[in-house]
Amino acid sequence: MEIKILGTGCPNCKELERRVRAVLAGLGVAADVEKVTDIQKITEFKILSTPGLVINGRVVSSGRVPRAEEIRDWIRGTAG
């Protein structure tokens, strides 16, 4: 599973990364977590506000820090 966190370094983006890693550890799921801070790369995902969360190439959330339960559901859903 490939997870990307899109953000330029504001506190929300850091919080999202922290939450994602915590959920992954809690679920025991292995994933490739990448933090994307380059603005041009971020715009390739066509989101309007950061932070953004991308799982396996699909944008699941943008502009807010989703709750841990939501992140868990998305990861569980993707892991199958």
Added chain:
Amino acid sequence: MKPSSPRGRLRFALTLAGAAAWALVYLNLQAFSRWFTYALLGLREGRHLSSAVEFFVFEAPKVLLLLAVVVFGVGLVRSFFTPEHTRRMLAGRRETAGNVLASLLGVVTPFCSCSAVPLFIGFVTSGVPLGVTFSFLISAPMVNEVALVLLFGLFGWKVAALYAGTGLLIAFSAGWVIGRLHLERWVEPWILELRQAKRETSVGNEPRLAWKDRVGFGRDAVRDIVGRVWPFVLGGIAVGAAIHGYVPQNFMASIMGRSAWWAVPLAVLFGIPMYSNAAGIIPIVQALLGKGAALGTVLAFMMSVIGLSFPEMVILRKVLKVPLLIVFASVVGLGIMIVGYVFNAVL
């Protein structure tokens, strides 16, 4: 809207109890602060220290309480607006009407300055005119609910309404002027290329929100904003308290008073490199006003601190060339100065 489940009823009851407790504390703050300063701490009345302490004990809880309520309320309102929704409403609009809409939407759309760039790109590439995008980018940080609440709480609804009204006016005019100047050539070329490609922005997960989610949004907003901002609020109030208690009554009148014509431009210039969130700056504003500074000058200072932030300029450098950044800052700065002068003359 009465919920039917027992848990829902419990939540509702707790909310009412919370609101009642809030009102009880809020209405008794003045008495409490006097008791705390003069009875509990035993300070003598009329001294610098006691003045400052009473100010702090009264203002700090009051401001935090107001903040919590309004951030929650605005969080609820904002759950109805998303940047994608705003973008759809603004795409392809003509100028002038678009500028008005963008300025208004800037107030209610959730926005953090770190999102300025993706938002700018998303707007511009979907056909929102450059000037309209700027109207949005100006009103979003400047007319924010934290500032309005604090102004209302400390100075009454007239000052708050004035701030909101003139903020919107500046957002509209500055955006409109920039649009008229047709400065597209100063936008970074790679963005204009994106516009040629006519992209649709992706929407991510946008489910219909239930009322419970909206309340959660409001609660998260309070936890997030108040949680981040309270040290600045306390710091600002402390500074305000010190000014209130120790600076002589009309000290500010000589520097920032009405007769000093150079005070307005100076205040704006001072404000540009400074960046503070609204919560931190307002207690300082209050103290300055209390010491004789003219309202127009102080409001101009505040708008300049909140609305034109150096960090945001640095962020925007990624999408705007330096000349456009300068035009942006100058047009907004000029608008703020005009507002400052008009207030000083009229009020």
